[in-house]
Amino acid sequence: MTSLPGPVHAAAAVGVDLTPEIIRLEEISRLYVTGPTEVRALDRVSLAIPRGAFIALMGPSGSGKSTLLNVLGCLDSPTAGRYLLDGEAVNGLSEQRLADIRQRKIGFIFQSYHLVPRMSAARNVELPLILAGVEPAERRRRVAEALAATGLGTRASHRPDQLSGGERQRVAIARAVVTRPSLLLADEPTGNLDSHTGDEIVALLQSLHRAGLTIVMVTHDPRVAAKAERLLTMRDGRLESGPEAA
Amino acid sequence: MRASDVATLAVESLAGHRLRTLLSGAAVGIGVAAVLLLAGLGDAAKRYVVDRFAAMGANLATISPGKTETSGMAAMGVVGAERDLTLEDSEAIRRRVPGLSATVPMSLGSGAFRHGERRRDVYVVGVTAEYAAMRELKMRRGVFLPPGDERAGGSLVVVGPKLAREVFGAEDPIGRMVRIAERRFRVIGVLESKGQALGFDYDEMAIIPVATGLQMFDQASLHHVIIQVSDPEAMPAAIERVKAVLVDRHRGEDFTIITQRAMLDSFRAILDALTAAVAGIAAISVAVAGIGIMNVMLIAVSERIAEVGLLKALGARPRQVTVLFLTEALILSALGAAGGIAVGVAALALGARLWPDFPLAPSAAWILVVVVLALVSGGIFGLMPARRASRLPPVEALQGRR
Numbered sequence: 001m002t003s004l005p006g007p008v009h010a011a012a013a014v015g016v017d018l019t020p021e022i023i024r025l026e027e028i029s030r031l032y033v034t035g036p037t038e039v040r041a042l043d044r045v046s047l048a049i050p051r052g053a054f055i056a057l058m059g060p061s062g063s064g065k066s067t068l069l070n071v072l073g074c075l076d077s078p079t080a081g082r083y084l085l086d087g088e089a090v091n092g093l094s095e096q097r098l099a100d101i102r103q104r105k106i107g108f109i110f111q112s113y114h115l116v117p118r119m120s121a122a123r124n125v126e127l128p129l130i131l132a133g134v135e136p137a138e139r140r141r142r143v144a145e146a147l148a149a150t151g152l153g154t155r156a157s158h159r160p161d162q163l164s165g166g167e168r169q170r171v172a173i174a175r176a177v178v179t180r181p182s183l184l185l186a187d188e189p190t191g192n193l194d195s196h197t198g199d200e201i202v203a204l205l206q207s208l209h210r211a212g213l214t215i216v217m218v219t220h221d222p223r224v225a226a227k228a229e230r231l232l233t234m235r236d237g238r239l240e241s242g243p244e245a246a
Numbered sequence: 247m248r249a250s251d252v253a254t255l256a257v258e259s260l261a262g263h264r265l266r267t268l269l270s271g272a273a274v275g276i277g278v279a280a281v282l283l284l285a286g287l288g289d290a291a292k293r294y295v296v297d298r299f300a301a302m303g304a305n306l307a308t309i310s311p312g313k314t315e316t317s318g319m320a321a322m323g324v325v326g327a328e329r330d331l332t333l334e335d336s337e338a339i340r341r342r343v344p345g346l347s348a349t350v351p352m353s354l355g356s357g358a359f360r361h362g363e364r365r366r367d368v369y370v371v372g373v374t375a376e377y378a379a380m381r382e383l384k385m386r387r388g389v390f391l392p393p394g395d396e397r398a399g400g401s402l403v404v405v406g407p408k409l410a411r412e413v414f415g416a417e418d419p420i421g422r423m424v425r426i427a428e429r430r431f432r433v434i435g436v437l438e439s440k441g442q443a444l445g446f447d448y449d450e451m452a453i454i455p456v457a458t459g460l461q462m463f464d465q466a467s468l469h470h471v472i473i474q475v476s477d478p479e480a481m482p483a484a485i486e487r488v489k490a491v492l493v494d495r496h497r498g499e500d501f502t503i504i505t506q507r508a509m510l511d512s513f514r515a516i517l518d519a520l521t522a523a524v525a526g527i528a529a530i531s532v533a534v535a536g537i538g539i540m541n542v543m544l545i546a547v548s549e550r551i552a553e554v555g556l557l558k559a560l561g562a563r564p565r566q567v568t569v570l571f572l573t574e575a576l577i578l579s580a581l582g583a584a585g586g587i588a589v590g591v592a593a594l595a596l597g598a599r600l601w602p603d604f605p606l607a608p609s610a611a612w613i614l615v616v617v618v619l620a621l622v623s624g625g626i627f628g629l630m631p632a633r634r635a636s637r638l639p640p641v642e643a644l645q646g647r648r
Contacts, residue, residue, distance in 0.1 A: 076641050099561050099566075103561020103562075110644070114552065116553055127557075130251045131566060132247075
């Protein structure tokens, strides 16, 4: 895999690659204006991510890595630049179109799991399928499949407060992949877990990656980052070239 | 998103906050129950009054001399040529109008009723034998006026129970001679108490043959003629026939016909307006309960900001978020309405059991009104919080910020 030579030229570098890229950012900026102060959370970031990559995104707090993840996930819109997801220009789309793209193409995992507390594990996993209007029979089949794939087959009827942290994150992963997205975005997925449980979660992500899923994972933990295929580091809203992961 | 899934999700989240759901549903329920109870009471009062009036004499119409509602040139023509309404007119109506079960000519006067030292001023009503059956008068003692030629008269009197008590005391009035307006009468009967109705106090009346009444008060015209039909449907036709007969005899329409039904209709209209006003006031409480729903939904939205963020991350469109929260508000008000209907109907049933004479019953129309009202107010007041949720920016919402 080619290493990324620099933030501005990275896109061009990968662009000549024959691998069809899933993500292409061109000069993306995200500006926050709060009163008189102006924060440049993303500063002309260019990046290309090939299909099937597993990328760890590191950087100090406030470096813009979460903002980058939110932009990649179409949760946040860049103030400047161009974003192509699966070859489709995403910036400037209506909220409804962005919602549809998130539904079809993107799965999210969060540090705090974001499970709905009143719903069982199975119901939580079912939620994105309900929003997508999938038939109940088909939903049951896919939920069972996703729970089995994340090793939660026997915990389907438990509510989040009856599950351990690791189990909750597995439910969240099952929910993220049940829609068969092409891109999985993980925001500190091991941040609330002990290292052993964290390793299990990363192992699960690795196996999903081997099965063909593209993953971008924000993390603070160099040990976790090392499990990814490639490492990107951010500082002050810019991408720095990172050491290539093992 | 499938409609059944939307409903299930809404119910799940309402079930997650049982106490809050119960309280805000109860606010709607109390309003709905109040509307049903007040409307039920109003409707029952109307039925009660109407039934009472109908009991006074079903299927009746009165014909009075003189045109009270004059209009147009034709009416102008008969002014000054107004004829008396006579016993012969009454007789003609009886003979020539089919379908009448009774025709009673009535005179009215007042005078001193004296027996020995006692004296009392009374209304003196002149009628015929048919009057007792028509007004459903019952006899306490003795008999009513005997049937026979209504032009014959006679010096017989039937007295109301109160009049009998005041004048005769413990004495038996039957067969006693009395003086009414200086004319001698023999008491042949005492009425059972019936109470006041339409301004007529039967309990204090003296009832004599109509011909005698006209003669002793020197009246040329009857006060009015009452006709009764056996079938209420026959009333309009009977009235037309009566008109034809009298116009034929009087060469003009110099009389007025009033049906009992017309009077009942105006009573109904008044009571309907009263019911609507009272129930309308109660309906305001349903609308106020809608504000309670808005409050609850605003709390629900602010508690579930992160959940809204999650829904958006999972690909929920803004519209879907609106629909989810609005459905919650609607189900909340529907639950409240259902509870209120149950309470209202049960209370009316209980009232009907406690007061069997008072016709308390829930009305389907009012139930429909309150259901629509509850849903509309739930929808209107639920929309604002739902839209607020749908507009939350996903990134901030996921972090629990708005």
